[in-house]
Amino acid sequence: MMMINDKTIYLNSSRLFWKLDPWEDDLRRRRRLIRNQNGSVHNEATQKSSFNGIKDDIIISFIQEENLLKQQKIQNFNQTITDNDEILKVDEKDLDQDFSGPIRFSTECSLICGINIIRGTLSMTHNVMLFDADEYDESYIKIDSKMFSYIDNIHGKWHFNEIRAIFSRRYLLQDKALEIFVSIRTSVMFAFIDRSIVKKVVNFLPRVGVGGRYDLNQYPVFPWIIADYESEKLDLNSPSTYRDLSKPIGALNPTRKSFFIERYNNWKSDTIPPFHYGTHYSTAAFTLGWIIRLEPFTTFYLNLQEEKFDHANRLFHSIPLSWQNCQRYSSDVKELIPEFFFLPEMLTNYNHYKLGRTEDGIKVDDVILPKWAQTPEDFIRINRTSLESEFVSCHLHHWIDFIFGYKQRGPEAVRAVNVFYYLTYEGTVNLNSITNPTDRAAIETQIRNFGQTPAQLLTEPHPSRNSAMNLTPMMYNVTPEDVSMIMKFSSNVPIIHVSANTNPTLSIQAIITISNKHDFSINKYHPNASTPT
Incomplete structure (x- = not known):
């Protein structure tokens, strides 16, 4: 405790500015604060003057994005950036150092860094990978100069012997990106024109493990775990302490759940499929909102918000209030980010940003904690302990079914009342088929800002963890469900026989089908399925 107190006193009392180090530990956690030579209190960032409640969901957001796109089209593109060595920090000698042999392969691509997209060229020699940003590209010219302090690898070079792993990633809901991990425990993410270019790039890279944190639109998502933020002391042995993981966050409140069901059932549109939720549980804006008190996320947030902090009522300033909001507002179905379970620094305003006052006169500074947490470190410890508890381990598979x-x-x-806006799903739109640049830009803007649902990994229920707790009464009774079975056949020939082997005394319960070509198929049967009424 003395070490924690000393650290807090030092970070608060010093006149230095701090930022989150891009260095990651073995679990991909960024846990270190380092001095920020380019830090500031962002005095130029004014507060949004009005508060009209929580924004409505995607319908209003869509209109706002359309207007934003129109404004971008009429901007004067003849902008220039100041010739500032501190911005680019390019050392020509460094680029030439150890550059051996001719270029074997090069392709256009985009460097993905937070909310920034830097277009340029990725090149390969026999032992070096190079990225060179296109500084004459319109999108590059329009980047705020303050952002360059937090954008790495604009002119980057990596020796092949530095590359530790290569992971396939999605970008704009398409499998056309790579995240490359290097020896200094950081990574870099590139997006390409299509999947065929990705394969060519991988062929030229060294043979390492091929499997994103650099795209904030696909930031890792964690569930709300605790449901009690009012008690003076938290009892982690009590089932009532925990959130019901058998329901999506939007369906925990029965009244709000009924609203979403009614919206879905009464949706009338010839072009947009029905949905329950017009917002998403994870977007770049939500991620930046959670971690707004730490650079580089502060600068990213202000760049996204036209250099303004949002009205204090809408800023993340209270954990109990954030939990209440995602239970009552139709536009708030946010889940958490991993930092809620390991990074207490995100809850303290070490850089002394002026975040304003709420309509109730409360100064927004350090995040208000639940009564049962005395310090940010205390909150993180308890929140993580609850995540790792036996109770959550036995129920987490329900939440996995919703997300993945x-x-x-x-x-x-x-x-399950778990349908989001159609453009958040992979495969709902083929960007390569949209030839009109304006239409394509509009769709990309919507995908980028409205959230991206992860790739679906499972088409059957995720198994629960084996535990003695499965034999004990639960906090909530999960009603047996008549799961819609996905029948898998070897061909499209007619089925001439179907039989169900569902006797509970038998070890294997299944549905057996036989085609007219005598192909036999066995489909696993859900043993807890209830009879439809």
């Missing part, structure tokens, strides 16, 4: 599993899409998502 069989309840993410299709009829099971409808039944």
Whole structure:
């Protein structure tokens, strides 16, 4: 405790500015604060003057994005940036050092860094990978000069012996990006024109592990775990302490759940499929909002918000209030980010930003904690302990089904009240088929700002963890569900026989089908399925 107190006193009392180090530990956690030579209190960032409540969901957001796109089209593109050595920090000698042999391969690509997209060229020699930003590109010219302090690798070079792993990533809901991990425990992410270019790039890179944190639109998502933010002391042995993980965040409140179901059932549109939620549980804006008190996320946030902090009522300033908001507002279905379980510094305003006052006169500074947490470190410890508890371990598979599993899409998502706006799903739009640049830019803007649902990993229920707790009464009774079975056949020939082997005394319960070509198929049967009424 003395070490924690000393650290807090030092960070608060010093006149230095701090930022989150891009260095990651073995679990991909960024946990170190380092001195920020380019830090400031952002005095130029004014507060938004009005508060009209929580913004409505995607319908209003869509109109706002359309207007923003129109404004971007009429801007004067003949902008220039100041010739500032501190901005670019390019050392020509460094670029030439150890550059051996001719270029074997090069391709156009985009460097993805937070909310920034830097277009340029990726090149390969026999032992070096190079990225060179196109400084004459219109999108590059329009980048605020303050952003360059937090954008790495604008002119980057990596020796092949520095590359530790290569992971396939999605970008704008398409499998056309790579995240490359290097020896200094950081990574860099590139997006390409299409998947065929990705394969060519991988062929020229060294043979390492091929599997994103650099795209804030695909930031890792974690669930709200605790449901009690009012008690003086938290009892982690009490089931009532925990959030019901068998329901999506938008369906925890029965009244709000009814509203979303009614919206879906009464949706009338010839072009937009029905949905429950017009906002998403994770977007770049939400991620930046959670971690707004730490650079480089502060600068990223201000760049996204036209150099203004949002009205104090809408800023993340209270954990109990944030939990209440995602239970009552139709436009708030946010889940958490991993930092809520390991980074207490995100809850303290070490850089002394002027975040304003709420309409109730409360100064927004350090995040208000639940009564049961005395310090940010205390909150993180308890929150992580709850995540790792036996109770959560036995129920987490339900939440996985919503985010990554069989309840993410299709009829099971409808039944679970878990359908989002159609452009948040992979495969709903083919960007390569949109030839009109204006139409394509509009769709990309919507995908980039409205959230991106992860790729679906499972089409069957995720198994629960084996535990003695499965034999004990639960906080909530999960009603047996008649799961919509996905029948898998070897061909499209007619089925001439179907039989169900569902006797509970048998070890294997399944549905057996036989085609007219005598092809046999066995489909696993859900043993807890209830009879539809």
